[in-house]
Amino acid sequence: MQPTATVFNIQRFCVSDGPGIRTTVFLKGCMLNCLWCHNPESKSPAPVLSLAKQLCTGCGECIRVCRCHSFADGMHVINRSACTACGECTQVCGGALEILGREMTAEEVLAEVMRDEPFYRSSGGGLTVSGGDPLYHPAFTLQLLQLAKENGLHTCIETSGFTRWEQLEAIIPYTDLFLWDVKETHSALHRQFTGVDNALILDNLRRLDGLGAQTVLRCPLIPGFNDRTEHLHAIAALANTLNHVQRIDVEPYHPLGMGKSEAIGQAYPLAGVNMPGNTTVDAWISEITAHTSIPVQKA
Numbered sequence: 001m002q003p004t005a006t007v008f009n010i011q012r013f014c015v016s017d018g019p020g021i022r023t024t025v026f027l028k029g030c031m032l033n034c035l036w037c038h039n040p041e042s043k044s045p046a047p048v049l050s051l052a053k054q055l056c057t058g059c060g061e062c063i064r065v066c067r068c069h070s071f072a073d074g075m076h077v078i079n080r081s082a083c084t085a086c087g088e089c090t091q092v093c094g095g096a097l098e099i100l101g102r103e104m105t106a107e108e109v110l111a112e113v114m115r116d117e118p119f120y121r122s123s124g125g126g127l128t129v130s131g132g133d134p135l136y137h138p139a140f141t142l143q144l145l146q147l148a149k150e151n152g153l154h155t156c157i158e159t160s161g162f163t164r165w166e167q168l169e170a171i172i173p174y175t176d177l178f179l180w181d182v183k184e185t186h187s188a189l190h191r192q193f194t195g196v197d198n199a200l201i202l203d204n205l206r207r208l209d210g211l212g213a214q215t216v217l218r219c220p221l222i223p224g225f226n227d228r229t230e231h232l233h234a235i236a237a238l239a240n241t242l243n244h245v246q247r248i249d250v251e252p253y254h255p256l257g258m259g260k261s262e263a264i265g266q267a268y269p270l271a272g273v274n275m276p277g278n279t280t281v282d283a284w285i286s287e288i289t290a291h292t293s294i295p296v297q298k299a
């Protein structure tokens, strides 16, 4: 049987998920639970109903279709515990309701990715598998990367690295570049911010580097959480211990996850945290750059 994964977005013409023009495939399912997750809809592997309240006209058609919908004090309420994400209500809605997540095989995904093959060839781009975490679906991801390489595509994977080494090792021959998250260098804080310890992640990164795999370290920086000077220095120190880091990307906090959380009926833990300004981001980059010769840039 073909392995499948729950795909919640296939985004074409991406220019910041690896070199050139790329198609980024977002899978649902993640081993972590980051406070600042910008794709909260990707944490669970199951499809989920999303309600864009700003698009709801209050027509009431969804209430006619399913008892999970109701209005209370002018507010549209969804009984999430009873919703099976069957999608029937989306059929009668003008665009406010949407099911996020569709089970697909790697061959189905690749067929969509190959639509933009000429752009990959002219720009040096290709396929990026993201999430969630692609390694939540190791068999699917392995097959997708294998198919992409068979078709001559450049391949990237974006991962937290929190996975069994064997799963990571299996995809190395089919992955040209690992976009590797460095969320927090302090072990206890990593657990506090993401729900898991970083020991396995760091061990996997060192083993990966030892085998010559190319990486870009991607560092989300969240004001008041992990923008400490010692963390910035530790990012540089970590990169300096590795031999195949092409670049360090600083990913300044943005509150994109807030609206997405609301749309799927989840609380957003970082409400009230502001986006850092350019001066702050430049200072972060300077602080890292001062301690490494590896290029550092804003993602």
Ligand code: SF4
Pocket: 055, 056, 057, 058, 059, 060, 061, 062, 063, 092, 093, 094, 095, 096, 097
């Ligand atoms: S069917 Fe759509 S637009 Fe109408 S009330 Fe339901 S969510 Fe709103």
Ligand code: SF4
Pocket: 049, 065, 066, 067, 068, 069, 082, 083, 084, 085, 086, 087, 088, 089, 090
């Ligand atoms: S997705 Fe299905 S179960 Fe969920 S609210 Fe819509 S019709 Fe009801």
Ligand code: SF4
Pocket: 030, 031, 032, 033, 034, 036, 037, 038, 039, 040, 042, 043, 131, 132, 133, 160
């Ligand atoms: S690893 Fe990425 S997808 Fe998973 S919870 Fe963290 S930010 Fe979200």
